[in-house]
Amino acid sequence: MVIAKAWALKKHFDGFPKTSDFDLKKIELPNLKDGGEQKLLLESVFLSVDPYMRPYSRRDMKEGDIMIGTQVARVVESKNPAFTVGTFVVAGSGWRTHFISDGKDLQLLPSSWPESLPKSLALGTIGMPGLTAYFGLLEVCKMKPGETVLVNAAAGAVGSVVGQLAKIGGCKVVGCAGSDDKVAYLKKIGFDEAFNYKSVKSLDEALHKASPDGYDCFFDNVGGEFASVAINHMKKYGRIAVCGAISQYNDSVPQKGPYVQLPMIFKELQMEGFLVSRWNNRREEGLQALLKWVMEGKVKCHEQVTEGFENMPMAFIRMLKGENLGKAVVKV
Numbered sequence: 001m002v003i004a005k006a007w008a009l010k011k012h013f014d015g016f017p018k019t020s021d022f023d024l025k026k027i028e029l030p031n032l033k034d035g036g037e038q039k040l041l042l043e044s045v046f047l048s049v050d051p052y053m054r055p056y057s058r059r060d061m062k063e064g065d066i067m068i069g070t071q072v073a074r075v076v077e078s079k080n081p082a083f084t085v086g087t088f089v090v091a092g093s094g095w096r097t098h099f100i101s102d103g104k105d106l107q108l109l110p111s112s113w114p115e116s117l118p119k120s121l122a123l124g125t126i127g128m129p130g131l132t133a134y135f136g137l138l139e140v141c142k143m144k145p146g147e148t149v150l151v152n153a154a155a156g157a158v159g160s161v162v163g164q165l166a167k168i169g170g171c172k173v174v175g176c177a178g179s180d181d182k183v184a185y186l187k188k189i190g191f192d193e194a195f196n197y198k199s200v201k202s203l204d205e206a207l208h209k210a211s212p213d214g215y216d217c218f219f220d221n222v223g224g225e226f227a228s229v230a231i232n233h234m235k236k237y238g239r240i241a242v243c244g245a246i247s248q249y250n251d252s253v254p255q256k257g258p259y260v261q262l263p264m265i266f267k268e269l270q271m272e273g274f275l276v277s278r279w280n281n282r283r284e285e286g287l288q289a290l291l292k293w294v295m296e297g298k299v300k301c302h303e304q305v306t307e308g309f310e311n312m313p314m315a316f317i318r319m320l321k322g323e324n325l326g327k328a329v330v331k332v
Contacts (some may be wrong), residue, residue, distance in 0.1 A: 129157035131286045148278075156324070213235070
């Protein structure tokens with residue numbers, strides 16, 4: 001008999017999440033039975049905390065539900081020959097230390113995954129955030145060599161990969177982040193220009209100085225005021241990939257305007273929102289490309305690791321406040 005720990009949403013978030021909005025539960029898991037559908041017992045090794053959990057919790061969850069999320073987990077008991085004990089998988093089973101599965105919702109790590117590479121990267125650069133960067137740039141922005149790419153929240157899990165993939169693709173890359181340490185990190189991993197949006201006197205001037213000719217592609221993770229200013233710096237026929245809107249996730253009162261229609265018309269821009277799940281049928285292609293670039297040293301990875309399952313809410317809140325550099329994960 002296994003007793004799993006799980007974090008539930010005690011109360012829907014009002015403004016910024018608080019630790020009191022979560023409830024730690026203990027759940028008794030049934031024993032696996034021969035012939036039944038529940039054939040696998042898994043333990044979480046690393047858990048992900050991501051910005052999407054904030055708006056999705058409001059849209060998809062009821063109070064009392066286990067928090068949504070993804071983990072790298074190890075098979076500890078198996079009655080399914082496709083998953084031997086000790087196998088590592090990526091699962092979307094929420095904030096739990098242990099869970100039971102029929103195997104249909106599990107994704108094996110790429111077979112070429114080297115032993116030397118942290119398996120937590122399957123939640124970051126070689127996982128959903130990396131795939132978001134990959135398909136957002138290739139399929140939505142349709143970047144071309146010689147173009148200029150702008151990315152905000154550039155030191156985060158998605159943005160840091162966006163910038164590096166754009167460099168691999170032969171582009172000039174401009175990134176912005178919320179601290180001087182993050183800006184230094186962006187320059188270290190190859191961004192051509194980077195600035196701290198919190199300390200510049202004028203965002204408009206900072207964007208112009210970083211690329212006086214404007215931007216062909218804008219990978220937007222933030223929305224809000226930044227996007228409203230940046231759209232005026234797009235080149236004619238520019239493409240904007242709308243990936244996230246973290247500046248608005250914790251607002252109790254919705255933000256109003258400015259509005260995008262005039263610059264979109266005059267510059268004939270394309271703006272497209274997307275979810276990475278659109279390319280689930282090409283997941284393996286993206287993971288193999290990302291894994292190859294990481295192993296070749298062309299894509300650098302940085303993780304903000306919080307120790308202890310009991311610290312999941314704190315890690316989530318810190319990530320939403322922008323205190324993480326790179327991908328935020330929790331090590332059980």
